[in-house]
Amino acid sequence: MNPVVAHAITTLRQGVHDARQRGLTVGFVPTMGALHEGHASLIRAARKETGFVVVSIFVNPIQFGPHEDLARYPRPFDKDVALCAEEGTDLLFAPQVETLYPQGFCTAVEVSGLQDVLEGSSRPGHFRGVATVVLKLFNLVSPDRAYFGQKDAQQVRIIQQMMRDLDVPVQVRVCPIVREADGLALSSRNVFLDEAQRKHATVLYRSLVEVRAAIERGERSASVLQRVLTERIKATPGASLDYAALVDADSLQPIDPLRGQVLIALAVKFGATRLIDNLLIQVP
Numbered sequence: 001m002n003p004v005v006a007h008a009i010t011t012l013r014q015g016v017h018d019a020r021q022r023g024l025t026v027g028f029v030p031t032m033g034a035l036h037e038g039h040a041s042l043i044r045a046a047r048k049e050t051g052f053v054v055v056s057i058f059v060n061p062i063q064f065g066p067h068e069d070l071a072r073y074p075r076p077f078d079k080d081v082a083l084c085a086e087e088g089t090d091l092l093f094a095p096q097v098e099t100l101y102p103q104g105f106c107t108a109v110e111v112s113g114l115q116d117v118l119e120g121s122s123r124p125g126h127f128r129g130v131a132t133v134v135l136k137l138f139n140l141v142s143p144d145r146a147y148f149g150q151k152d153a154q155q156v157r158i159i160q161q162m163m164r165d166l167d168v169p170v171q172v173r174v175c176p177i178v179r180e181a182d183g184l185a186l187s188s189r190n191v192f193l194d195e196a197q198r199k200h201a202t203v204l205y206r207s208l209v210e211v212r213a214a215i216e217r218g219e220r221s222a223s224v225l226q227r228v229l230t231e232r233i234k235a236t237p238g239a240s241l242d243y244a245a246l247v248d249a250d251s252l253q254p255i256d257p258l259r260g261q262v263l264i265a266l267a268v269k270f271g272a273t274r275l276i277d278n279l280l281i282q283v284p
């Protein structure tokens with residue numbers, strides 16, 4: 001069945017209100033659209049655990065830098081509605097930019113420290129935009145649970161911190177990374193890769209797995225492993241390394257020698273297309 005499509009805040013609030021009247025719990029999956037199997041896995045998790053599933057599609061301008069891909073970000077709205085319908089979405093919230101950011105809007109959420117490293121150091125202001133829109137969406141939808149992908153590991157960490165610091169009464173669920181058969185993490189940006197770039201893009205996951213295997217064999221030196229990642233990317237035609245990092249999964253600060261929960265994170269550019277991937281591992 002097609003979801004109710006709400007462009008206006010009043011329609012959204014009415015839909016959620018009616019669901020609550022019927023005694024249903026509310027699950028929420030925030031997205032920027034161009035939906036793929038990764039997003040579908042989040043909607044399925046919400047469907048399984050909650051009675052009323054809200055998906056939002058909003059290409060959030062304030063999380064894009066001035067030279068980033070906001071204008072060319074894919075917006076296949078009808079296809080997205082079809083995927084939402086197939087996965088059993090009850091309500092699709094697709095606001096206009098002016099609806100979320102009317103004239104005079106001037107508030108922002110900052111999660112200092114966590115927002116400035118990794119993705120944040122390559123994309124200044126990005127997480128300020130993410131945290132701000134996610135808090136707004138939570139206030140609009142007021143879900144019981146919200147679903148995010150481990151694909152954006154730093155985003156998850158920042159949202160969890162914001163929830164804790166601002167006492168936001170929503171349970172955050174984190175779902176595993178969905179990958180293509182050859183290991184490439186699904187992303188709305190993969191459509192920008194040409195045939196050769198697509199082939200070489202498997203280097204992200206392959207080098208992460210190689211580093212994980214080295215850790216399992218006993219390697220504990222972050223600098224040695226960072227060199228391995230860097231060399232693998234440098235040796236790949238068309239790839240340019242943005243960063244390769246081994247960090248403490250909680251503080252997101254470099255850790256050497258490795259111990260505890262470690263996040264291995266990569267950002268690599270193929271032409272104008274920037275890809276990220278990561279693995280989370282428990283170092284014994």
Ligand code: PAJ
Nearest residue numbers: 030031032033038060148149151152176177178186
């Ligand atoms: P977007 O990139 O559309 O992603 C929406 C959600 O889908 C995020 O939680 C992301 O981690 C998850 N996701 C993307 N690819 C995935 C994959 N291969 N496997 C599993 N989950 C995947 O992330 C955003 O939008 C925005 O920053 C948003 C949170 C909506 C705020 O604007």
